Structures are given as structure tokens and as C-alpha cells.
Amino acid sequence: xxxxxxxxxxxxxxxxxxxxxxxxxxxxxxxxxxxxxxxxxxxxxxxxxxxxxxxxxxxxxxxxxxxxxxxxxxxxxxxxxxxxxxxxxxxxxxxxxxxxxxxxxxxxxxxxxx
Amino acid sequence: xxxxxxxxxxxxxxxxxxxxxxxxxxxxxxxxxxxxxxxxxxxxxxxxxxxxxxxxxxxxxxxxxxxxxxxxxxxxxxxxxxxxxxxxxxxxxxxxxxxxxxxxxx
Numbered sequence: 511x512x513x514x515x516x517x518x519x520x521x522x523x524x525x526x527x528x529x530x531x532x533x534x535x536x537x538x539x540x541x542x543x544x545x546x547x548x549x550x551x552x553x554x555x556x557x558x559x560x561x562x563x564x565x566x567x568x569x570x571x572x573x574x575x576x577x578x579x580x581x582x583x584x585x586x587x588x589x590x591x592x593x594x595x596x597x598x599x600x601x602x603x604x605x606x607x608x609x610x611x612x613x614x615x616x617x618x619x620x621x622x623x624x
Numbered sequence: 625x626x627x628x629x630x631x632x633x634x635x636x637x638x639x640x641x642x643x644x645x646x647x648x649x650x651x652x653x654x655x656x657x658x659x660x661x662x663x664x665x666x667x668x669x670x671x672x673x674x675x676x677x678x679x680x681x682x683x684x685x686x687x688x689x690x691x692x693x694x695x696x697x698x699x700x701x702x703x704x705x706x707x708x709x710x711x712x713x714x715x716x717x718x719x720x721x722x723x724x725x726x727x728x729x730x
Contacts, residue, residue, distance in 0.1 A: 514667070553711065558718060610715060612658050612670040613670075617665070617666050
């Protein structure tokens with residue numbers, strides 16, 4: 511069965527800290543995605559990656575960066591956490607190229623910035 | 625890029641058929657339309673996908689008109705466990721939008 515694993519279900523950090531959210535997939539997918547989900551706003555794309563060491567900005571990249579050193583791992587980095595980054599973060603993966611196969615999601619990391 | 629628009633919420637009762645429509649006016653020629661379901665504290669999961677006309681699986685049906693500017697997810701005889709948020713996604717956008725919160729009551 512396909513699996514996308516996010517390293518933490520819940521995380522509490524302080525304002526100004528550098529925060530790392532980790533995501534690992536075991537499906538050999540080319541594409542990986544980071545979304546944040548907030549009440550009333552749905553899912554919003556932060557960054558995505560089509561290949562190792564490749565990254566593309568999504569709709570709301572400000573305040574975030576990403577790292578994809580290995581195909582199976584995609585990290586989201588909050589360079590200096592702020593309270594408005596308190597949210598649910600969802601990682602997903604999917605096949606690349608012209609594939610229309612759906613994305614597979616992890617169960618999310620609920621991040622609180624105090 | 626095509627953006628999607630869905631109703632924010634819908635209410636239904638057990639045993640009824642529910643239809644949720646998504647608008648995607650600027651869909652690209654090679655775009656598929658994919659629907660996801662999300663329960664609280666879980667990531668979205670795939671329900672159904674289509675390109676045109678009608679697609680059906682054991683969970684739902686998907687109706688896509690000839691102009692492909694909208695699609696309708698149909699859930700037959702819903703139960704309480706179908707209470708969830710439903711998202712449509714047009715692949716090239718990579719964005720899910722706000723989704724539709726479906727509440728099924730007894």
C-alpha cells in the first residue's frame with residue numbers, strides 16, 4: 511500500500527525558531543508537494559518539487575523554503591517561525607510527467623507557533 | 625491556470641443522493657478532474673477521476689459535460705460516514721481550493 515509519512519502529527523515551536531517539517535514517501539514518486547490548510551481557506555500550495563533538487567513556488571511560498579536532496583524525502587522549512595504560520599501542514603506525492611494519477615497525502619502535521 | 629469553485633457547504637440526510645458541483649472554466653485540454661475526500665485529522669484521499677462524460681466506481685459517480693467547464697460528484701445514498709470535506713482538483717492548477725463541507729444527518 512502507498513504511504514506518505516510526515517515526521518510529526520503535532521509540533522509546538524516558538525516565534526523566531528527555525529522549523530523543519532519532514533515528509534517521506536515510499537512510492538518512488540517524482541512529484542512531492544507541501545500544502546497548508548486553514549479553516550475557511552481550504553488547501554493552499556506552498557511549494558512543490560518535480561525531481562531531486564528541483565523546487566517550484568506554489569501560491570503562498572513567502573516565509574517558507576524547501577529541500578529535496580533525495581527522491582523520497584521533501585522537507586519544508588520555516589526560516590523564522592511566526593504566529594501566522596500556525597496551521598495544518600500536509601505533504602503529498604504523485605507520479606510525474608504526463609501522469610494523471612492522483613496525489614497521495616500524509617495525515618498532516620498540526621504546527622503551533624507560540 | 626484554471627481555478628476551481630465549489631459550494632462552501634451542503635446538508636443532506638441519510639439515504640439521499642448528493643451532488644456536488646465544481647466549476648473550472650479555464651480547464652486545459654489535457655487536464656483530468658480529480659475529486660478527493662477528507663475527514664478531520666486526516667489527509668485528503670482519492671475518490672474518483674475523469675476526463676469527460678461519466679465515470680463510476682464503487683463509491684461515487686462523476687459527470688462531466690461536453691465543455692468540461694464543470695464537473696459533478698454524485699454520492700448515492702449517503703450515510704453518516706460520508707460527512708467530510710470534498711475537493712475537486714484540476715491537475716494543472718495543483719491547487720485544491722476551499723472544498724465543500726458535506727454534513728449528513730440522521
